[in-house]
Amino acid sequence: MTESIYFVGDPGPGRVSMLNIIRQFGIEPKRVQINEPLPIINEGDEPLAIFIGPDIENRAGFITSLKERRDLASIPVLARVEHDSDEEVESAILDGVDDVLVDGSEMHFGAFMVHLGKTEDWNILRAPQGLAVLAENDRTVRIRLANVLRKNGYDVQFASTPIELATSIPVNRPRISIVSLDLAKEAIEILLESQVDSLDELIPWVVYAKSNNSGATDLELENFTPDAFGYALSVIQKVGILKDMNSAEQLTFVINEVVAPEKPEVRLTPRLLYGTTVKFGAIDTDLTLRGYMYNINSKGLFVRTLVPLPKGSRVNLEFKIPLGNDIVKVEGQVVWVKEFSNNNGPAAPPGMGIQMIEWKDNHQQIYEAAYNALRVEQESDRVTKQAPDILSSFPKSSSPSFSNDKILSNVNDSKNDTDENQTQI
Secondary structure, eight states, X not given: OOOEEEEESOOOTTHHHHHHHHHHTTOEEEEEOTTSOXXXXXXXXXXXXXXXXXXXXXXXXXXXXXXXXXXTTTSOEEEEEXXXXXXXXXXXXXXXXXXXXXXTOHHHHHHHHHHTTSSOHHHHHSOTTEEEEEEOSOHHHHHHHXXXXXXXXXXXXXXXXXXXXXXXXXXXXXXXXXXXXXXXXHHHHHHHHHTOXXXXXXXXXXXXXXXXXXXXXXXXXXTOOGGGSGGGGGTEEEEEEESOTTOHHHHHHHHHHXXXXXXXXXXXXXXXXXXXXXXXEETTSOOOEEEEEEEEOSSEEEEEOSSOOOTTOEEEEEEEOTTSOOEEEEEEXXXXXXXXXXXXXXXXXXXXXXXXXXXXXXXXXXXXXXXXXXXXXXXXXXXXXXXXXXXXXXXXXXXXXXXXXXXXXHHHHHGGGTHHHHTTO
């Protein structure tokens, strides 16, 4: 059975690029004119997605008609918008689309293919997790572990000797090192002897013992800790122990554990509703992806998107501050992901929770001042709305009227589904 994507209306200037992308993966594009209904879909023949152009009249009504059909209710709907302005993107989301594709950002469509399972993250997104150094002298083991790393979004550099590993860490500054225990010990000694300068960012290690190495025991692995090697603390942040090197699932789990940011015990500042468009991309890539911010606090934010980066990824973001026009840039880390469900539809908006880590220039001060101003405004509005209506006895023409800010309140209703995860930021 050939999988398909429906295009309704004008696909825009990125039509050729999108067609090339989907045909590369053997997906059939099906064009539907704006004045004709989508055909009845038999079970098992559901399209992967429905893409709609801006020339559709009554877009909200059209999307509602799709969601009301049992055969299409769980299919993600993407809308083309001409500009990534807050007005256009917010209008599309309020009309019911699951994501937007801005003219000129066809890379976003390629990333969507990733999340449909048509290719690997590292192939389209250029290693969103960053660089991993894999220290192993057995070629068969290297290939097997490297495949797992790449599927988890890492670019991979090999080291087959302790000296290669010890040299690679300070020079290439990888995100993580995956190291065989027998190479790790000697590499530590080299680092101690060379007295390598401390790195700006400490590197986590995942250490494993090969099953045919009789000298490596579980006890040796358990005792492999940074504080056991003195000066090596300058290059090792923390250590994850991989007890079964043949388990791809266990390697993925251990990697995610050691690269995850420290979780704050509580959210230090309240989450505020705030909507604006966001440009984002993996570290060392252009900001080719688009999302929509729904809520923020002083240390983190939520971005609605059908193409969230993998959990643990470092991500660059650019967005407009609340109550102002300044654009700020920040590097963050994805701490949780809410995927779109093709089976049941999204119980809550799909996207990712991001912990903000490193700001550009003085952008942190600019953002925090804007956040505090928004907090004061929203708390003042809340007090006003909760106050008793002492003017209710006045004629209606004399009574003041209070209007809600134009914020996506439906997100606040659905946040409970992901609130436990969002407390991490």
